[in-house]
Amino acid sequence: IVVAQAPLIxxxxxxxxxxxxPEGDVVAFYTANGITKMRIxxxxxxxxxxxxxxxxxxxxxxxxxxxxxLAGDPAAATAWVQTNVISYTPSVQFxxxxxxxxxxxxxPISQSVLPAMHNIQNALAQSPAAxxxxxxxxxxxxxxxxxxxxxAGAFADSAMAYVVPIVQxxxxxxxxxxxNVYPYFAYIGSSGQVALDYAIFxxxxxxxxxxxxxxxxxxxxxxxxxVYAALEKAGAPNLQTNGTVTSGTPKRPGQPVETxxxxxxxxxxxxxxASEQHFGLFTPDKQPKYPLVxxxx
Numbered sequence: 001i002v003v004a005q006a007p008l009i010x011x012x013x014x015x016x017x018x019x020x021x022p023e024g025d026v027v028a029f030y031t032a033n034g035i036t037k038m039r040i041x042x043x044x045x046x047x048x049x050x051x052x053x054x055x056x057x058x059x060x061x062x063x064x065x066x067x068x069x070l071a072g073d074p075a076a077a078t079a080w081v082q083t084n085v086i087s088y089t090p091s092v093q094f095x096x097x098x099x100x101x102x103x104x105x106x107x108p109i110s111q112s113v114l115p116a117m118h119n120i121q122n123a124l125a126q127s128p129a130a131x132x133x134x135x136x137x138x139x140x141x142x143x144x145x146x147x148x149x150x151x152a153g154a155f156a157d158s159a160m161a162y163v164v165p166i167v168q169x170x171x172x173x174x175x176x177x178x179x180n181v182y183p184y185f186a187y188i189g190s191s192g193q194v195a196l197d198y199a200i201f202x203x204x205x206x207x208x209x210x211x212x213x214x215x216x217x218x219x220x221x222x223x224x225x226x227v228y229a230a231l232e233k234a235g236a237p238n239l240q241t242n243g244t245v246t247s248g249t250p251k252r253p254g255q256p257v258e259t260x261x262x263x264x265x266x267x268x269x270x271x272x273x274a275s276e277q278h279f280g281l282f283t284p285d286k287q288p289k290y291p292l293v294x295x296x297x
Contacts, residue, residue: 010037010059010260011281015044017267019284024050026264029286031056039260041101043084052091059096059178059260060084061138062116064109067100070119071112077119078126089129097124097133098178102140105162113137114165121173134175137166141181141223144230149211150251153226154233167236176258177236179227183219184275194219214250225251 013026021029023046030038031054039059040047051058062070062080070077085094099117103110117135124130141147143163145156155163170177187199198208199219207215209222216222228251248255266280266289282288 008037008256008258009035010039010057010258011035012039012041012260012263013047014041014263014265014267014270016270017265017284018269020265020267021284021286023047027051027054027056029282030264037095037258037260039098048084048088048092051093052088055093057093057095059098060094061098061101062120064100064103067103067109067116068112070099071115074119074122077116078123081120081123081127081130085124085133086127086130089127094130094133096176096178097135099135099137101138102180103137104140105143105159110162113162114169117166117169134173136170136175136178138178138180139163141179141186141227144226146230147223147226149209150214150216150222150225151211151229153229155230160234164234167231167234171236177227177231179224180262181220181223181227182262183223186219186223211250216250221249224257225249228252 011030013030020026023044027038027047027050030036036055037057037059038051039061041061042063043060066080070080081097085097088094097120099120100109100113103113117137121135124133124135143155143159144153145159146152146154167177169175183199187194187196195208197203198217201218201220203217205217207217209216211222211225214225216225228249249257261281263279263281265282265284266278268277268284270276280289
């Protein structure tokens with residue numbers, strides 16, 4: 001999900017598979033289903049070409065392994081931005097450049113994330129067509145040392161030195177923080193303490209968790225609000241939204257959560273647990289796995 005300012009839903013376009021439709025077909029399938037936001041995890045020239053002159057806005061990742069090079073060499077960051085962003089603007093609508101996915105504070109790459117963000121932002125600023133593209137990064141929710149109750153959400157002490165400077169950078173530049181929020185993993189790791197209907201939006205509007213004056217009907221909102229609480233404790237200002245929006249979380253009603261569902265298709269080459277290969281909304285032959293309505297904004 002993206003902690004941000006717009007009532008938008010997108011879908012992540014993972015490609016760790018050997019049986020997916022061609023990139024051009026995937027882009028057309030997004031459009032056919034009314035999906036106007038896409039996230040990809042590395043620059044893919046076929047996808048970028050297919051996105052030209054479409055209504056789809058793109059969140060483009062800088063792969064973790066590339067980050068140290070872009071952090072240590074501004075010229076390399078400029079070249080990366082020129083090749084993968086500026087050469088496609090304005091035909092492709094870039095929304096975010098996401099510097100790294102789930103980099104942990106213990107990873108040596110963590111020292112390079114913020115310098116790379118600075119260098120990429122400076123490179124974007126050189127082009128009027130790309131100057132308004134926001135630069136961010138994606139964190140894992142388990143960087144929080146406390147998540148329950150939601151108001152007590154706080155980053156672990158071991159993560160603060162990594163997170164706080166990034167939060168300050170984002171706040172100074174009006175950019176959001178991306179956080180990977182997976183109710184599924186929270187549910188299966190709860191040893192039976194989380195009810196299934198609470199995890200899958202199945203409570204029928206019934207409040208399950210009380211947090212002071214706030215009531216939670218689903219695990220997703222509780223997890224998002226724990227991230228909000230942690231950001232506040234880390235010094236991030238509250239992000240504002242326009243007053244016509246009525247969605248949001250119990251902690252921030254009327255401030256929507258920009259959400260990128262993971263993922264568009266099952267990925268049969270994803271490493272790890274077997275479940276990692278089955279997060280798709282659709283099978284690789286474009287058959288829906290769940291009852292879906294066409295996405296709208």
